[in-house]
Amino acid sequence: MPQLAAHIQSQPESGIRLITERAWSTPGAIVLSVGEPQFELAPHVTEAAIEAWRRGDVRYQANAGIPALKQAITATYERDYGVRVADEQVMVTAGAVQGMHLALSLVLGAGDEILIPDPGYTIFEMAPHLLQARSVRYPLLPENDFLPSVADIEALITPRTKAILLNSPSNPLGSVIPGPLVEEVYELARKHDLWLISDECYSAFTFGEPHVSPTTIDTDGRVFAVYSFSKTYGMTGVRLGWVITPPGMSHTLNAVQESTVSCINPPAQWAGVAALTGPQDYVTHARDFYEKAAAEAAAALAPRGFRFLTPSGAFYLWLDVSHLSKGDVHAWTLRFLDEAKVGLAPGSAFGPHGEGWVRISLAGDRAELLEALSRIPAPAD
Numbered sequence: 001m002p003q004l005a006a007h008i009q010s011q012p013e014s015g016i017r018l019i020t021e022r023a024w025s026t027p028g029a030i031v032l033s034v035g036e037p038q039f040e041l042a043p044h045v046t047e048a049a050i051e052a053w054r055r056g057d058v059r060y061q062a063n064a065g066i067p068a069l070k071q072a073i074t075a076t077y078e079r080d081y082g083v084r085v086a087d088e089q090v091m092v093t094a095g096a097v098q099g100m101h102l103a104l105s106l107v108l109g110a111g112d113e114i115l116i117p118d119p120g121y122t123i124f125e126m127a128p129h130l131l132q133a134r135s136v137r138y139p140l141l142p143e144n145d146f147l148p149s150v151a152d153i154e155a156l157i158t159p160r161t162k163a164i165l166l167n168s169p170s171n172p173l174g175s176v177i178p179g180p181l182v183e184e185v186y187e188l189a190r191k192h193d194l195w196l197i198s199d200e201c202y203s204a205f206t207f208g209e210p211h212v213s214p215t216t217i218d219t220d221g222r223v224f225a226v227y228s229f230s231k232t233y234g235m236t237g238v239r240l241g242w243v244i245t246p247p248g249m250s251h252t253l254n255a256v257q258e259s260t261v262s263c264i265n266p267p268a269q270w271a272g273v274a275a276l277t278g279p280q281d282y283v284t285h286a287r288d289f290y291e292k293a294a295a296e297a298a299a300a301l302a303p304r305g306f307r308f309l310t311p312s313g314a315f316y317l318w319l320d321v322s323h324l325s326k327g328d329v330h331a332w333t334l335r336f337l338d339e340a341k342v343g344l345a346p347g348s349a350f351g352p353h354g355e356g357w358v359r360i361s362l363a364g365d366r367a368e369l370l371e372a373l374s375r376i377p378a379p380a381d
């Protein structure tokens with residue numbers, strides 16, 4: 001057999017998928033390792049997709065998305081941020097993962113470097129690797145409230161650095177980067193003439209600290225912001241998202257889109273139109289549900305002496321299990337799944353700074369969540 005491409009032979013795997021697929025096939029297991037909303041899809045969203053399919057709206061579409069969805073996106077953006085972006089700055093994508101890949105394809109060549117958060121979402125390492133670029137991790141440390149340090153990021157910049165990646169609210173931490181710090185990172189990108197890639201998939205879910213998008217302060221066109229329908233509307237399998245891009249690059253964006261997915265399937269896009277233009281009480285309800293889950297989980301863990309980060313956004317809780325994992329949290333989560341029938345995402349799947357921690361999804365059934373937490377032995381046990 002011929003050899004696979006050299007860089008593909010070292011393509012990183014997702015440590016979340018690994019444990020989750022094992023947990024899914026473990027009878028009776030409580031699966032908290034995957035970030036997936038449990039809510040039913042809103043009926044008007046389902047109807048819009050079925051209706052599109054029925055009327056035969058199943059042909060090729062514009063690379064960047066159907067006009068109705070692009071308009072709904074720009075209107076949502078204006079409602080949420082008070083800023084009007086041009087139609088040509090919107091690219092509809094097959095989820096945020098493809099949106100991230102699209103943005104990175106425009107700014108990273110082979111051997112280029114991108115600064116990514118550690119711990120950070122698995123795709124932040126996997127997508128640059130596919131482009132033969134190098135991800136360099138900047139630390140998010142407990143002593144700095146798990147927030148990025150501009151000095152730490154700046155120290156990692158080299159002549160090969162092309163971009164800084166920010167993710168707020170954070171997967172896996174549930175932290176939200178305050179507005180002034182977002183501005184500082186933007187200024188750093190400007191100082192070194194770097195791109196800023198902003199993953200804002202969880203922007204709908206914050207519990208106090210407001211979400212600030214660097215696109216709203218981007219005066220010189222260096223920010224790509226990646227969004228998703230997956231989490232906000234509970235449409236993970238539909239594969240729908242979008243990117244707000246700097247102006248003046250729609251030609252290139254279309255060419256890259258053409259050579260990967262060509263366009264996004266129209267019924268999914270009509271579902272997106274219905275989601276954005278229909279009632280938003282589903283989103284508010286989900287946000288309240290996650291905030292309550294975070295509070296209940298914190299109330300269950302704190303008296304038992306656990307160290308954890310109470311989330312201010314997204315739907316994850318970041319828990320220190322170093323008293324159990326003894327230097328190999330990946331191995332411990334596998335053992336814990338076998339013994340306690342609970343699937344947790346090992347922190348090391350999100351980068352070396354995640355060693356000794358686990359990410360717990362708060363998005364599922366509350367009773368199951370609390371039962372699962374009660375099975376984790378506390379430091380004082």
Ligand SMILES: Cc1ncc(COP(=O)(O)O)c(C=O)c1O
Pocket residue numbers: 035094095096097098121167170171199201227228229230236239240241
């Ligand atoms: C930070 C972050 N970005 C992107 C994604 C992927 O989203 P999508 O389903 O839209 O591809 C996820 C999913 O877990 C995520 O947590």
